[in-house]
Amino acid sequence: MLPRSGDEIWPTKDYSRIPYWVFTDEALYRQELDKIFYGSTWNYVGLEAEIPEWGDFKTTYVGETPIIVSRARDGGLIALVNRCGHRGAMVRRERFGNEKTHTCIYHRWCYSLEGDLIGIPFKRGVNGKGGLEKGFNEKEHGLKRLRIESFKGMMFVTFDHDMISLPDYLGPLNQEQISRIMCRPIKILGFQKQVINGNWKLYQENLRDTYHASLLHSFFVTFGLDRVTNPGGTRLDASKGHSFVFNRPDPAAADSLVNEESTKVYASEGVKADRVSLEDTWFLGFHPQYDDDMRLYLACLFPNAHYQQMNNCLNTRQMIPRGPNSFEVVWTIFGYEDDGEELAALRKHQANFIGPAGFVSMEDAEVIENMQTAFKDERHAYSVVEMGGRGPIIAESDNKVNEIPIRGFWSKYARLMDLEPTGGER
Ligand code: FES
Numbered sequence: 001m002l003p004r005s006g007d008e009i010w011p012t013k014d015y016s017r018i019p020y021w022v023f024t025d026e027a028l029y030r031q032e033l034d035k036i037f038y039g040s041t042w043n044y045v046g047l048e049a050e051i052p053e054w055g056d057f058k059t060t061y062v063g064e065t066p067i068i069v070s071r072a073r074d075g076g077l078i079a080l081v082n083r084c085g086h087r088g089a090m091v092r093r094e095r096f097g098n099e100k101t102h103t104c105i106y107h108r109w110c111y112s113l114e115g116d117l118i119g120i121p122f123k124r125g126v127n128g129k130g131g132l133e134k135g136f137n138e139k140e141h142g143l144k145r146l147r148i149e150s151f152k153g154m155m156f157v158t159f160d161h162d163m164i165s166l167p168d169y170l171g172p173l174n175q176e177q178i179s180r181i182m183c184r185p186i187k188i189l190g191f192q193k194q195v196i197n198g199n200w201k202l203y204q205e206n207l208r209d210t211y212h213a214s215l216l217h218s219f220f221v222t223f224g225l226d227r228v229t230n231p232g233g234t235r236l237d238a239s240k241g242h243s244f245v246f247n248r249p250d251p252a253a254a255d256s257l258v259n260e261e262s263t264k265v266y267a268s269e270g271v272k273a274d275r276v277s278l279e280d281t282w283f284l285g286f287h288p289q290y291d292d293d294m295r296l297y298l299a300c301l302f303p304n305a306h307y308q309q310m311n312n313c314l315n316t317r318q319m320i321p322r323g324p325n326s327f328e329v330v331w332t333i334f335g336y337e338d339d340g341e342e343l344a345a346l347r348k349h350q351a352n353f354i355g356p357a358g359f360v361s362m363e364d365a366e367v368i369e370n371m372q373t374a375f376k377d378e379r380h381a382y383s384v385v386e387m388g389g390r391g392p393i394i395a396e397s398d399n400k401v402n403e404i405p406i407r408g409f410w411s412k413y414a415r416l417m418d419l420e421p422t423g424g425e426r
Pocket residue numbers: 084085086087088089104105106107108109
């Protein structure tokens with residue numbers, strides 16, 4: 001049974017304690033679909049570069065609802081619910097394609113790219129028998145159209161026709177950072193997909209968690225991509241739901257992968273930071289392309305989008321919920337159309353950082369499944385989220401021993417779910 005109010009859910013008003021049952025409860029999950037994924041949010045559905053030509057389409061999901069995203073004749077974007085107006089079959093089953101109409105496999109009702117119902121086999125029956133009655137109005141039975149907007153080539157869909165514009169939703173921080181990573185025409189290099197048997201909110205916590213990065217991921221600390229001793233920090237937008245966690249290169253390890261000071265810091269915590277090394281470090285290289293020295297960052301857009309730079313590996317992630325105990329991640333790996341041969345090769349090698357078997361990402365999936373198992377039947381206990389401090393959810397921090405963006409996520413979550421505690425931090 002669902003608690004009636006936020007005061008019954010949260011042990012603290014600053015979201016520093018999260019009850020485990022919120023990751024497993026079926027009724028709460030149904031409410032999340034309605035209030036978050038089908039509510040006042042923009043959901044990431046892919047990159048425009050995936051469907052460049054008239055008639056190109058892709059199929060994906062918003063929440064658990066299948067959708068079709070396609071390119072209109074005038075270059076615009078169209079988003080439709082992928083469910084036939086006749087008796088509900090999924091009209092498109094391919095992941096990608098190019099067609100000027102969509103025809104359902106079941107009884108071949110046919111729709112225009114815009115979703116209008118334009119063809120019904122045996123509409124008037126055969127020899128005057130059967131078929132539809134004369135008053136049947138095709139206009140009422142098209143595919144349901146959804147609002148779609150794109151910012152610098154990242155496409156987002158909302159079920160809420162009164163939703164604020166996408167740029168307003170993203171806010172200045174993400175407008176600036178998306179413009180940075182999408183700074184010129186992009187080239188899709190590939191996709192990775194993974195189903196993770198855990199709750200979708202554990203993934204949102206994980207990607208906002210700078211504390212775990214160099215402790216769970218040996219790769220980061222061993223090769224210096226992310227160490228607590230590197231300069232870096234966290235930023236939150238005004239809503240606290242979107243976050244940006246970043247890491248600058250370690251100046252002391254400019255010429256080698258080893259920073260003795262950092263090795264000492266980790267050794268004092270029992271972590272070996274120098275267990276292995278590489279004979280050929282080309283794979284970890286960095287080809288500078290921007291006006292700053294940022295090498296590793298991960299941005300989270302509430303509720304399901306992420307964009308990331310890890311040295312020269314650029315990617316977006318779309319998270320799709322699949323019930324309270326499972327979700328899917330789609331990584332889209334990209335570079336720029338004008339990348340030279342050497343850089344294109346480096347990007348492909350560095351794509352090994354991410355994905356189901358990624359040198360870094362594989363451990364996130366493993367730990368999320370491990371957590372889901374550990375608290376599957378727990379109705380009373382809660383997690384502790386107070387690295388970086390309790391109380392106000394501060395928008396900027398200059399350290400990475402920090403769980404503040406996680407509390408920001410929960411604050412936005414509680415607001416959208418109408419489950420804020422009285423006087424809850426925002
Ligand atoms: S369900 Fe699609 S045509 Fe019948």
